[in-house]
Amino acid sequence: MCSEPLVLVISVTASMSGHTYSQPMTTMNNRAAWIEGPPAQCETTPEPALLPWRLILLGAPGVGKGTQAELLHRRLRACHLSTGDVLRAAGSRAACDQSPAMKEALAYMRRGELVPDSTVWAMVRERKSCLECSGGFILDGFPRTLAQAESFQELMNSEGLKLTAVVKYELPFSEIAARLGGRRTCEKCKAVYHVTERPPRQEGKCDRCDGKLFQREDDRPESIKVRLEAYERSTAPLIEFYRNLGLLVEVRATGTPDDIFEHTFTQLETRRVREVAQRVLVAHADRCE
Ligand code: AP5
Secondary structure: OOOOOOOOOOOOOOOOOOOOOOOOOOOOOOOHHHHOOOOOOOOOOOOOOOOOOEEEEEOOOOOOHHHHHHHHHHHHOOEEEEHHHHHHHHHOOOHHHOOHHHHHHHHHHHHOOOOOHHHHHHHHHHOHHHHHOOOOEEEEOOOOOHHHHHHHHHHHHHOOOOOOEEEEEEOOHHHHHHHHHOEEEEOOOOOEEEOOOEOOOOOOEOOOOOOEEEOOHHHOHHHHHHHHHHHHHHHOHHHHHHHHOOOEEEEEOOOOHHHHHHHHHHHHHHHHHHHHHHHHHHHHHHHHO
């Protein structure tokens, strides 16, 4: 029997420390290592975290994954890694700088179809250092098929990395269509706006970096339909995959971005507290043996 008493006092705060959705953050890691791939290096390296957050965001196109990733980044400091951003950045390069595989990938993307697994996996594996970053990561748009999820899980296991959670956002179709139709994105820093829900201070210009705002090619109605079908067919099965791994956190994506963030963060913090308490209990039991 162990005579040493164990008292656990863990407090949870869901405050965003003053950052809100309507206040775009002016400083942010430029994510060059992710967006451009090796040998590019990020301008600033996130401070190493004791327990880095390693998250995947799941949900239909337009549900608000990119918006939540930005808010989670502000609070958790982990980097926002979007495979869509990597593909769009490649698409903005001169045609002579695009590999044949990338040209093919961009054609899939324009139609709203999923890019082949082999191309996406090569792109992610090449950026492995971002997954190993001591600041953690928030993956947005990857994995999107079971094959991608399995390859990713193998990589995580082989590198001794553990996912913290997989957050799945849910929203009715009518709201998704309105969000996608009004979205505008900064061509330079990739910040996301909405013509009515989150308009920039000056029309057509990014509040953060003065970059030009554009409407994504795949936000046309015909591509939106194809994207939603691809989600139902290929990505929705991942929900069961991650539920079976005990990693799924489900969040309704209705309400303001700040409300959705609070719900997400509270659930993540609760999981983290349980995880820490579990570790302490195991360590205590080991000491008492
Ligand atoms: P990707 O870039 O990943 O796009 P997506 O998954 O289709 O998601 P979106 O970026 O469209 O939406 P979101 O959920 O991030 O919403 P957002 O926050 O912007 O992929 C694009 C394409 O690349 C794919 O179709 C595919 O071809 C290819 N691809 C990428 N990864 C791939 C992979 N792994 N495998 C294969 N192919 C791949 O919000 C939307 C709008 O709503 C914004 O205007 C925002 O301001 C607004 N908004 C957000 N939250 C709220 C709110 N609470 N209230 C009101 N408005 C809100």
